[in-house]
Amino acid sequence: xxxxxxxxxxxxxxxxxxxxxxxxxxxxxxxxxxxxxxxxxxxxxxxxxxxxxxxxxxxxxxxxxxxxxxxxxxxxxxxxxxxxxxxxxxxxxxxxxxxxxxxxxxxxxxxxxxxxxxxxxxxxxxxxxxxxxxxxxxxxxxxxxxxxxxxxxxxxxxxxxxxxxxxxxxxxxxxxxxxxxxxxxx
Numbered sequence: 737x738x739x740x741x742x743x744x745x746x747x748x749x750x751x752x753x754x755x756x757x758x759x760x761x762x763x764x765x766x767x768x769x770x771x772x773x774x775x776x777x778x779x780x781x782x783x784x785x786x787x788x789x790x791x792x793x794x795x796x797x798x799x800x801x802x803x804x805x806x807x808x809x810x811x812x813x814x815x816x817x818x819x820x821x822x823x824x825x826x827x828x829x830x831x832x833x834x835x836x837x838x839x840x841x842x843x844x845x846x847x848x849x850x851x852x853x854x855x856x857x858x859x860x861x862x863x864x865x866x867x868x869x870x871x872x873x874x875x876x877x878x879x880x881x882x883x884x885x886x887x888x889x890x891x892x893x894x895x896x897x898x899x900x901x902x903x904x905x906x907x908x909x910x911x912x913x914x915x916x917x918x919x920x921x922x
Contacts, residue, residue: 779878787855787885793848794894796835802828808891856902868910875914883911
């Protein structure tokens with residue numbers, strides 16, 4: 737479906753992007769009720785439309801954090817010495833500048849960490865205290881979407897700050913454990 741975004745640019749939207757095609761029996765087994773299915777869709781969309789946009793402004797928040805982020809990327813990647821140096825310094829400078837534009841585009845607070853902490857706490861509140869995951873006793877696709885977005889920050893200052901200054905760490909650690917224990921699919 738073609739639509740106009742907030743900036744007046746034409747974009748293509750997929751109306752059923754978050755809807756899983758299941759028959760009634762499968763849906764009942766997987767979700768138990770329509771509310772759970774709707775809740776999962778809502779939070780998957782939230783992860784795509786809001787949470788993911790908090791990553792770059794937070795990991796490239798300052799020149800020092802941008803350099804540290806690219807240092808981590810270079811260390812984990814397979815770069816030659818020249819490519820690594822170029823990627824680290826040019827990439828860090830570019831992403832620092834891009835993150836400032838993203839901050840403005842997504843109407844983030846001056847302290848972008850505050851938006852990140854607020855989002856994490858909002859997620860934890862939505863999961864609640866009576867279940868370990870949004871999916872209940874096991875993670876659902878919303879849990880995986882949020883975990884996947886946050887996982888890309890692991891090893892960086894923004895991630896450590898998030899774990900210290902929000903209430904998300906217990907849920908995040910449960911997700912790590914659930915993923916570790918999940919049978920692998922071959």
